[in-house]
Amino acid sequence: MPVGLAPAPRSKFRHHQIDHAALDGAPALPLPFQVGEQRIRGYSAISEPSVQIIIEDFLPGTEFSWVFTHDEYQYCLSGAIDIEVWEPPLYQESTKARLTAGCVYSFPVGARMHVKVLGDKPFRHICFCPPNPGYPFPKLEELKGA
Template sequence: MPIGLAPTARSVFASHDIDHAALDGAPLFDLPFNPGVKIRGYSAINQPNCQVIIEDFMPGDEFWWTFAHDEIQYALAGEMEVEVYMPPLYSEVERATIRAGTVYSYPVGARKYVKVTSDVPFRHICFCPPSPDYPFPTLDQLNSATKQE
């Protein structure tokens, strides 16, 4: 049982070099609550203070998502149109075109509608504080699966 000023598990230093080739070869999986929408990604860092995920949305895909935590993202490649419906009543709507080099954030409870408009995957980094511990594979797991094939 932790004691003192930090009642939860502490994070440690971590660094990660994004492996674009590994992500390009990663298997697609179903985006929850969005039948027919496939994504791919991996968990680059997963510490109590933040999970960092490298993720692709596929060209032409459209979907809805609701955030159970605050999230900050940075676009690496591709383009998407996004509509963000703000809580608590979802009557306030923000619209944006997100391209490589854009940093953007979603507040807890926000609901978004995404349309990928590029002909390449929309690749981005998700910073999810504190870690929701999403079940993405790690880079080591992706590389191990590739070696076993």
């Protein structure tokens, strides 16, 4: 039942210090609906009804496509990718960009992207996914064996 002005269960205040070492040791997860062995790694830093915040790596040599089922906002911490994004409803025009550390970018619901990781380092970024899609990333505590 909604509480106050919230349209859904109310989220709580959370904070998180990114653990780069834990992410470096996170298992590589297969990407669904991809050709070949495309993998990413990451962990769910904050999971509340209103948002899931994921610390994520696209691994070197990775090239894949994805369609967003929700709006998503991201911030690049390190690495670089070439990206092409097609937006609904007809996906007729695309935007190409090179994303590097310090870049903030957004994807509207329904957008399709194609990513190619550049160089020999992961493309490390923070994903802000509202509302919480429940992606099956481990939590930091799980990576640390707690």
